[in-house]
Amino acid sequence: xxxxxxxxxxxxxTTLIDGLLKAGKIxxxxxxxxxxxxxxxxxDDIMYTVLVNxxxxxxxxxxxxxxxxxxxxxxxxxxxxxxxxxxxxxxREGKLQEAFKLHDEMLDRGLAPDNxxxxxxxxxxxxxxDSMRKGSV
Numbered sequence: 001x002x003x004x005x006x007x008x009x010x011x012x013x014t015t016l017i018d019g020l021l022k023a024g025k026i027x028x029x030x031x032x033x034x035x036x037x038x039x040x041x042x043x044d045d046i047m048y049t050v051l052v053n054x055x056x057x058x059x060x061x062x063x064x065x066x067x068x069x070x071x072x073x074x075x076x077x078x079x080x081x082x083x084x085x086x087x088x089x090x091x092r093e094g095k096l097q098e099a100f101k102l103h104d105e106m107l108d109r110g111l112a113p114d115n116x117x118x119x120x121x122x123x124x125x126x127x128x129x130d131s132m133r134k135g136s137v
Contacts (some may be wrong), residue, residue, distance in 0.1 A: 008036070008039075008041075009041070010036075010041050010042075010044060010047065010092050012041060013032065013033070013036040013041065013047070014046055014047045014050055016032055017029045017032055017033055017036075017047070017050060017051065018050045018056070019031065019054065021050070021051070021053075021054025021057070021058065022054065024058060024059075026055070026058060026060060026063075027083075028055065029060065033051070036077075043070075045076065045079055048067055048070075048071055048073050048076070048078070048082060049079065049081050049082055049085075049118070050114060051064070052064045052067050052068065052078075052085050052086060053081070053082075053085040054076045055067065056085040056086060056088065056089030057085075059092075059093070059109050061086070061089050061093060061095075064085070064086060065086070066087060068082070068086070068101045077109055077111070078109075078111075079111070080106070080111055080112070080113065080116075080117060080124050083102055083103075083105075083106045083111065083113075083117065084114075084120055086094065086102050087099045087117065087120050087124070088120045088124070089118065090102065091123075091124030091127070096124065096125070099120075099121070099124055100121075103117070103121060
């Protein structure tokens with residue numbers, strides 16, 4: 001795009017990174033995000049949501065958690081969608097305790113869980129209990 005004289009702005013980077021993450025191209029998405037930051041383009045809540053959601057969907061929970069830490073350093077409060085992505089990611093990995101800790105953290109920050117949050121929590125708890133029962137039989 002730059003070769004054609006089209007400058008990338010935050011919405012463009014957000015869209016490109018979202019597409020790369022959905023395609024599973026995590027390294028390319030990371031490189032593009034690094035390029036964006038090098039151009040002094042500041043992330044917003046939409047970019048952070050795209051990053052966390054995309055990383056969680058690809059099992060990259062540690063990297064998604066780093067994004068949350070980056071937001072904390074900038075005194076930005078993660079939104080409910082970001083927490084939902086992380087909670088769902090931890091449940092998919094079988095880490096029930098971490099998922100519920102994130103729910104508590106969300107409440108501590110004054111964020112109100114939405115219907116999706118409760119759906120993730122209930123579904124994750126039921127699946128977790130079922131998998132524990134299967135493992136002990």
